[in-house]
Amino acid sequence: MNRQYIIRRLLIAIPSLLGISVILFGILAMAPGDPFEELATNPAIPPEVRMALRAKFGLDDPVWQRYLHWFSAMVQGDWGFSFQSRMDVDRLILQRLPVTLIVIGASQILAISVAIPVGVLAAIKPYSIFDQIASTFAMIGFSLPTFFTGLVLILVFSIQLDWLPFVYRADINAKGWAFYGEHIKQSIMPVVVLGLAQAGTLVRFMRSSVLDVIRLDYVTTARSKGIGERKVIVRHVVRNALIPVVTLIALQLPAVFGGAIVTEQIFRVPGIGSLLIAAIQANDTPVVMGVTFIISCLVVLFNLIADILYGWLDPRISFR
Amino acid sequence: MQDTLLDIRGLKTWFKTEDGMVRAVDGVDLRIDRGETVGVVGESGCGKTVTARSVLKLIDMPPGRFEAGQILWQGRDIIPLDQDEMNQIRAREIAIIFQEPMTSLNPVYTVGDQIAEVIALHQKLSPRQAMAGAAEMLRLVNIPNPQKRVHDYPHQFSGGMRQRVMIAMALSCQPKLLIADEPTTALDVTIQAQILELMQEMKDKFGMSIMLITHAMGVVAETCQRVTVMYAGKVVEEAPVEALFGDPRHPYTQGLIRSIPRIDRAVSRQARLESIQGTVPSLLNPPAGCRFAARCKHAMDICTQGIPPLKEVAPGHRVACVL
Numbered sequence A: 001m002n003r004q005y006i007i008r009r010l011l012i013a014i015p016s017l018l019g020i021s022v023i024l025f026g027i028l029a030m031a032p033g034d035p036f037e038e039l040a041t042n043p044a045i046p047p048e049v050r051m052a053l054r055a056k057f058g059l060d061d062p063v064w065q066r067y068l069h070w071f072s073a074m075v076q077g078d079w080g081f082s083f084q085s086r087m088d089v090d091r092l093i094l095q096r097l098p099v100t101l102i103v104i105g106a107s108q109i110l111a112i113s114v115a116i117p118v119g120v121l122a123a124i125k126p127y128s129i130f131d132q133i134a135s136t137f138a139m140i141g142f143s144l145p146t147f148f149t150g151l152v153l154i155l156v157f158s159i160q161l162d163w164l165p166f167v168y169r170a171d172i173n174a175k176g177w178a179f180y181g182e183h184i185k186q187s188i189m190p191v192v193v194l195g196l197a198q199a200g201t202l203v204r205f206m207r208s209s210v211l212d213v214i215r216l217d218y219v220t221t222a223r224s225k226g227i228g229e230r231k232v233i234v235r236h237v238v239r240n241a242l243i244p245v246v247t248l249i250a251l252q253l254p255a256v257f258g259g260a261i262v263t264e265q266i267f268r269v270p271g272i273g274s275l276l277i278a279a280i281q282a283n284d285t286p287v288v289m290g291v292t293f294i295i296s297c298l299v300v301l302f303n304l305i306a307d308i309l310y311g312w313l314d315p316r317i318s319f320r
Numbered sequence B: 001m002q003d004t005l006l007d008i009r010g011l012k013t014w015f016k017t018e019d020g021m022v023r024a025v026d027g028v029d030l031r032i033d034r035g036e037t038v039g040v041v042g043e044s045g046c047g048k049t050v051t052a053r054s055v056l057k058l059i060d061m062p063p064g065r066f067e068a069g070q071i072l073w074q075g076r077d078i079i080p081l082d083q084d085e086m087n088q089i090r091a092r093e094i095a096i097i098f099q100e101p102m103t104s105l106n107p108v109y110t111v112g113d114q115i116a117e118v119i120a121l122h123q124k125l126s127p128r129q130a131m132a133g134a135a136e137m138l139r140l141v142n143i144p145n146p147q148k149r150v151h152d153y154p155h156q157f158s159g160g161m162r163q164r165v166m167i168a169m170a171l172s173c174q175p176k177l178l179i180a181d182e183p184t185t186a187l188d189v190t191i192q193a194q195i196l197e198l199m200q201e202m203k204d205k206f207g208m209s210i211m212l213i214t215h216a217m218g219v220v221a222e223t224c225q226r227v228t229v230m231y232a233g234k235v236v237e238e239a240p241v242e243a244l245f246g247d248p249r250h251p252y253t254q255g256l257i258r259s260i261p262r263i264d265r266a267v268s269r270q271a272r273l274e275s276i277q278g279t280v281p282s283l284l285n286p287p288a289g290c291r292f293a294a295r296c297k298h299a300m301d302i303c304t305q306g307i308p309p310l311k312e313v314a315p316g317h318r319v320a321c322v323l
Helices: A003-030 A037-041 A047-056 A063-075 A089-124 A129-143 A146-160 A177-214 A217-224 A229-267 A272-281 A285-313 B048-055 B083-089 B111-123 B127-140 B159-171 B189-206 B217-223 B241-246 B251-258
Strands: B004-017 B020-033 B037-041 B064-073 B094-097 B177-181 B209-214 B226-231 B234-240 B311-314 B317-319
Touching: A003 A063, A003 A285, A089 A129, A089 A177, A089 A229, A089 A272, A089 A285, A129 A177, A146 A177, A146 A229, A177 A229, A217 A229, A229 A272, A229 A285, A272 A285, B004 B048, B004 B209, B020 B037, B020 B048, B020 B064, B020 B209, B020 B234, B037 B048, B037 B217, B048 B064, B048 B094, B048 B177, B048 B209, B094 B159, B111 B127, B111 B159, B127 B159, B159 B189, B177 B189, B189 B209, B189 B217, B209 B217, B217 B241, B226 B241, B226 B251, B234 B241, B234 B251, B241 B251
Parallel strands: B037 B209, B037 B226, B094 B177, B177 B209
Antiparallel strands: B004 B020, B004 B064, B226 B234, B234 B317, B311 B317
8 A cells, every 4th residue: 555645645635624614614604693692682681791792702803814713723622612502612522423423433334234245246136136125225225315214213113112212312321231232222223214325325336336347357357267256256346346336435425414413303312413403503603613614524534534445445546 | 080178069159138049159160179279260249259258158147048069178068067167177277368458457456466366276375376476477478577567456567468467367277278369459460469479489388279269360370270260150161271271162261361451462443452241140030041141242042041061171171151
């Protein structure tokens, strides 16, 4: 693996993050709404106090000045102060981030570990019964929105069967294994909902990618070498077929975060998705800025990982 | 009686399509003896490649299937063999190289990995020994600096070099038969000569037989001892190379030979290069009689009534024509 390639990719990530932060900040500055709106309707607080508060938080400064202020503070680790919960934004995010990462991470792992074998098997015997069934489920998976499948799952597994809790609880009164058991139990539905939506697209993509590769000359070459069919598929087909699929996984990540925000709302998961929505509703700009920027960082990070994976899967790329 | 390696008898490889059965190979007889180079010629779509791939059972089934015939490899019919038994023959006894060196190697593995893969598999060697074997094979096919080049990827090689890699890979288990499916078609002329020369050199070294599939009559004249001419899924003529060029009997073979540009024949307006009129008939519904009848200058009524069988006209020279 080419170290230069990784360093080059890392350096490219810096200007993209800078650009993202400028755009986010600009859009938020242009958005209507005022964090001290509520104070305006409160007769006990005179307008002068409100104005003083605005001045104290620098809300009346020009946008570029506010951006520079935010940026220099952010670099030093100060992400701002939440107007709403009277807490530092970074602490607020750090409280919520692990849950979101676990749910998204588990759903991605679920999606990938289901979709890749299913896609490969469907492509090896195209139009077989297995392929038809897989394609049908894939179609259902990617055409149903998560807010619908989420509600259906709640209806079936929580209300009808009463197997799984439908509200995600952060305060579980248990210790040791029972604690983890409860956490796993309440994570099952959000993870499944997110994962299956993702798996649907991935199955279709993996299947067509394998179908493309399996016809190529070098696969015939591999067969002519007397290698067993299973090894031909794993060594010479799947690895090559994964290259476009890695692109898809990386490209879909912003959509996955979007899906996670919706899913967190449905299952009341206390992640950054629900934090973001609450902050938007309260016009709590520092939190909105912090959360969206964190999500951007994660997307950029995963794209970076995808780039590095490409380089490993396809040596032609890391040689530029 | 010579030592026969490969004996294909009445092979029919058909493909099922939505429009019906495509009779890509429709009753082909072909024999290859030990140490011999046999040319298989014919225009695109005549069934040369399908015949070659049938020998290694590299045809996708379905849609393809063996409708009839036998493929005797050293006296044993390989058509009923299963995958595992075939894998014992592939590369170890019969190896193949393809037309497109640019796409025949997997882009994500080094050429050394790909050659070593065969060596490790069939000679039961450790990865390290296999890699050393791969470097040795690259040296044999005249790739400069083989110790270093084994660690390069296919995209770092030119087309001609990749074909050398393919030859190195094919020969790494010393097969008894090398099937070369248009090995030089995708290469430019100077490289073509080098590759043919290399194949000749390797043949002398390892004493294998070669089945050379091509549509270039010039290549055949230079390298083969015997030639089989195919047309529309059938063998139309089979002869030692001198007899074929000196005394071609089938009108199609005559046409093929006349269509070779020759520097010693004056290029004037009177003597234009000849071509064979028309195109290959559909293999979905082949005509009832001789498949060449529609394009043949000498066609008679009898030609469209029945398929003429291969008749021996001279020792080792057989032709499927009523003339």
